[in-house]
Amino acid sequence: MPELPEVETTRRGIAPHVEGREIVEVIVRQGRLRVPVPDDFVDRLVGSRIGPLARRAKYLLIPLRPAETDTPGGRREDAGAAGVEVPSSGTLLWHLGMSGSLRIARLGELPKKHDHIDLVFDDGGLLRYHDPRRFGFVDWLAGGVEQDPRLARLGPEPLSDPFDGERLYRLSRGRRMAVKPFLMDNEVVVGVGNIYAAEALFLAGIDPRRAAGRISLERYERLAAAVREVLAAAITQGGTTLRDFVSGTGEPGYFKQRLNVYGRHGQACRRCGGELRLVTLGQRASVFCIECQH
DNA sequence: ATTTGACCCTGCATGC
DNA sequence: TGCATGCAGGGTCAAA
Missing domain, CATH: 3.20.190.10 (MutM-like, N-terminal)
Structure with missing residues (x-):
């Protein structure tokens, strides 16, 4: 949750x-x-x-x-x-x-x-x-x-200054693991779990399977901005309720309606209409659009 | 050093 | 209807 x-x-x-x-x-x-x-x-x-x-x-x-x-x-x-x-x-x-x-x-x-x-x-x-x-x-x-x-050992907060594209670029050099599990590594940046990693990669147009060490600084800057954007928007919406998450006062979160890829495999991409694909990365389900993410 | 897999636990959807 | 299977928002640890 x-x-x-x-x-x-x-x-x-x-x-x-x-x-x-x-x-x-x-x-x-x-x-x-x-x-x-x-x-x-x-x-x-x-x-x-x-x-x-x-x-x-x-x-x-x-x-x-x-x-x-x-x-x-x-x-x-x-x-x-x-x-x-x-x-x-x-x-x-x-x-x-x-x-x-x-x-x-x-x-x-x-x-x-x-x-x-x-x-x-x-x-x-x-x-x-x-x-x-x-x-x-x-x-x-x-x-x-x-x-x-x-x-x-935790990395920086995603909504703080020390988190930026340069940090993602620097820490990823020589890493062969896929960018999605890399983004979910708490020593890289904290708080980005399976939902928001998938969403941020979609917003940034990056294929979640791409090797972390083979992504340019420019693209990591887009990714860092996308992480901040999706987390800030989710907080504004009170979080994402998939099954039973409730806020401290019992309210569900409304960000689920804004999800572009998480949990939508087999459905149409909201941007290009193509069918969203499901792969497994780091033992976690990962949904993405093969047309919009490279 | 980096990366992968098993594991902690219950509930739910799916398929037979 | 019941049962087996697989999967789920996370993190830690051991082993390859």
Whole structure:
């Protein structure tokens, strides 16, 4: 489900409902995700207050600090006596995998199948994680987020300045792999998954099977512009809902209507009318127009 | 060093 | 109707 636009849509949707809230209860119904939910997850979170949400690649970052302390490193007076752990500052690293979604619900709304985790807030709202395939995960980071090995090696954000055609050109020299899996490599650029890689290559007129190392700088500049264009448009549309993606407030995304190639093999190219072809690249379905993409 | 394949898991569409 | 098969938005790891 979620590529960058869907994670960004989720972040924007849930932020107004979670930022500044205190977590008063955490319910883990199914902790066996791709990374198992840590044993001390509940203890660490209860009593924390949520700071401004961020996103890095397809990761949602949720900063937490102790709700009752005003000074960094301070201690709650009665904590020791009561034997209650005082939560410490940290960040939740949340990945939605293939089928995960986060949405806002109210206390009393019954969980459905595959609603694995609830964070319950002091205002009666809650953040509910749903993930049928359980390829997603949530982890708690104590230290610097950028030092985490999962984030340390990531390439630039596609909507940031360091991502451009020159970078694609430079990193692709000598690479024989097809350009589509190259574009989906998170060390090259983050957040470009199977849907938007196919769409960007169509917009740029590049055959997804072409060797990455045999594409000119000029064409990579077109590709970088196409990546930015398609991701920005998808964010504006609230992401792409293929099956069950919903924003943080339960709305589907409307970008599906704008897809030119993804999921349309056998249908007519919107530009030339030819039949769209399906090939497999890097074990991922790849649809393209043999007339419009070279 | 680069690239490929298996794997994590459930649900759905398809074909027999 | 049931059953087997293949495929799905992602990422990691081992092996070639």
